[in-house]
Amino acid sequence: MAQEVCDHIPQGAQWILDGTVGHGGHTLAMHDYLCPKDVDTVHLIGVDKDEKMLADAILRLSTYPTITLGHAAYDQRDEIKKIAWVDSFDYILLDIGINRGHIWDAERGFSIKADGPLDMRFDSTSNGMTAEQYLQRMDVQDFSAKLQQYGDFSPARAEQIALHIARSRSSQPITTTLELVDVLREIKLDGRKQAIIFQVLRIVVNDELGHLERFLESFGDHLTPWGRCAIMTFHSIEDRMVKQCFKELSEKGDFHLVNKKVIIPHRKEREKNKASNSAKLRVIEKVDKGS
Numbered sequence: 001m002a003q004e005v006c007d008h009i010p011q012g013a014q015w016i017l018d019g020t021v022g023h024g025g026h027t028l029a030m031h032d033y034l035c036p037k038d039v040d041t042v043h044l045i046g047v048d049k050d051e052k053m054l055a056d057a058i059l060r061l062s063t064y065p066t067i068t069l070g071h072a073a074y075d076q077r078d079e080i081k082k083i084a085w086v087d088s089f090d091y092i093l094l095d096i097g098i099n100r101g102h103i104w105d106a107e108r109g110f111s112i113k114a115d116g117p118l119d120m121r122f123d124s125t126s127n128g129m130t131a132e133q134y135l136q137r138m139d140v141q142d143f144s145a146k147l148q149q150y151g152d153f154s155p156a157r158a159e160q161i162a163l164h165i166a167r168s169r170s171s172q173p174i175t176t177t178l179e180l181v182d183v184l185r186e187i188k189l190d191g192r193k194q195a196i197i198f199q200v201l202r203i204v205v206n207d208e209l210g211h212l213e214r215f216l217e218s219f220g221d222h223l224t225p226w227g228r229c230a231i232m233t234f235h236s237i238e239d240r241m242v243k244q245c246f247k248e249l250s251e252k253g254d255f256h257l258v259n260k261k262v263i264i265p266h267r268k269e270r271e272k273n274k275a276s277n278s279a280k281l282r283v284i285e286k287v288d289k290g291s
């Protein structure tokens with residue numbers, strides 16, 4: 001939804017933060033949209049929690065003088081300030097989720113189709129737990145609850161999955177993606193369900209909802225008056241969190257919703273890119289109390 005992302009940049013925006021720069025597709029689209037007209041005034045800051053994605057973005061974008069890139073999670077305000085040298089932005093964009101690069105690189109452990117270590121961490125420079133370590137230590141009731149909450153499994157099916165993994169790990173640790181796929185096949189879970197379980201693990205390992213929650217609590221303090229925040233999600237729980245937060249903020253009167261209805265990709269984009277099918281974009285604007 002690069003066009004929609006660009007169309008929502010507020011007039012006269014100078015400081016723009018792409019909090020999930022990935023391969024830099026949206027950063028580049030915003031650059032091309034604003035420059036050369038505003039090349040002397042625009043500063044595009046791109047951060048990513050994943051140092052490997054960031055390395056790709058640096059390769060692609062390092063020659064653009066208006067773009068500054070750095071390693072940070074989008075809710076790490078202090079880290080972002082060190083990169084941008086400012087604390088407030090006219091436009092903040094989040095495009096939350098996984099990149100195609102994550103799936104293509106078997107070594108990252110995100111794919112159900114390619115064998116690799118069961119890692120799944122976005123930030124492998126941190127001491128965070130890998131998916132293998134999580135599965136080795138997880139509590140059956142706790143994982144079952146997460147499968148229900150993030151994967152929409154029924155309570156009975158979720159418990160069966162968590163119990164089966166716990167039994168398998170006690171005879172042999174599950175260390176690779178295809179070992180986990182084999183374990184899941186034993187209880188007749190097809191590719192679609194396996195992919196959902198991988199997604200649940202990814203959400204847990206990277207504390208994805210925790211990052212979003214922390215961001216939603218404070219992003220308003222880092223927007224300039226008339227500044228906008230645009231958030232694209234691919235998971236219903238994340239969209240619900242954004243929708244609820246934006247609704248509450250607009251009801252208090254300090255913000256207003258730029259679009260009453262959620263923005264979804266055009267049919268052409270959905271046909272061209274299947275992954276975009278579940279994309280949802282919401283945009284909110286900070287009211288200028290001074291005017």
Ligand SMILES: C[S@@+](CC[C@H](N)C(=O)[O-])C[C@H]1O[C@@H](n2cnc3c(N)ncnc32)[C@H](O)[C@@H]1O
Pocket residue numbers: 019020021022023024025026027047048049050053072073074075095096097098099122211
């Ligand atoms: C869907 S991709 C973004 C793609 C990007 N908009 C582009 O056009 O190439 C999501 C990116 O967010 C990153 N990410 C996930 N959680 C993050 C977090 N808490 N803080 C910063 N980046 C995060 C992932 O590493 C991934 O590169």
